[in-house]
């Protein structure tokens with residue numbers, strides 16, 4: 460279908476390099492429009508649930524920073540592949556830290572990492588000297604509006620599963636296709652223009668991505684007032700699936716051994732006959 464907004468050049472599936480050039484204006488444009496439609500309220504609620512050693516991926520300019528409850532967050536690692544986006548988050552953190560110091564409060568343990576979340580992610584720096592049951596893993600992993608901006612969303616989700624503890628939580632606030640066909644058609648039509656400008660594909664089927672990730676879905680809720688385009692998701696590593704796989708192997712192996720022994724016997728007998 461013809462859409463005058465569609466760019467005349469092809470837009471790559473991975474348009475995430477756009478964030479490097481839009482970082483300075485990101486908060487005034489995208490950030491401000493999110494606030495006006497209530498995304499910030501949802502973000503505050505989501506981030507408020509984080510505890511222990513926390514990793515936030517695709518952290519961008521750090522709009523979640525102010526919402527963490529550092530009484531229950533032992534450390535926070537903010538990760539993003541765009542250095543200019545993360546630099547703005549770092550500036551925001553310096554201001555919070557300065558306020559804490561002036562008020563006589565001990566600043567929280569916060570670390571910044573410029574890297575792709577598709578690459579292996581190291582565990583929390585601040586937990587290195589602690590005796591923990593699963594070293595190198597985080598208690599909570601958070602991501603807000605990250606699946607829209609990566610060309611490999613399922614891989615990214617799997618990475619989150621790799622770095623979270625067995626009983627840890629993965630908390631996501633994402634956006635994508637909504638409840639209605641007409642709405643999704645409009646998102647589809649305008650997606651290339653938006654991706655080209657902002658680096659975000661807003662027409663993804665978030666439900667399918669999450670289901671295909673292999674992680675266990677604890678909760679999905681989609682506020683009616685955004686017509687289903689906003690996805691609040693809680694996932695777990697899915698140790699039930701891990702456990703099932705182990706049990707399956709344990710059940711299978713004696714059967715397999717028996718079948719293989721019978722096959723060997725049959726081959727030997729045939730050898731005698733031939």
Ligand SMILES: C[S@@+](CC[C@H](N)C(=O)[O-])C[C@H]1O[C@@H](n2cnc3c(N)ncnc32)[C@H](O)[C@@H]1O
Nearest residue numbers: 478517518519539540541544575576603608609
């Ligand atoms: C839409 S912005 C969201 C930023 C922030 N979470 C927020 O809610 O405002 C998407 C962010 O994901 C980052 N990003 C995209 N792909 C990434 C990847 N593979 N690894 C890490 N960060 C990535 C981009 O650099 C950008 O900062």
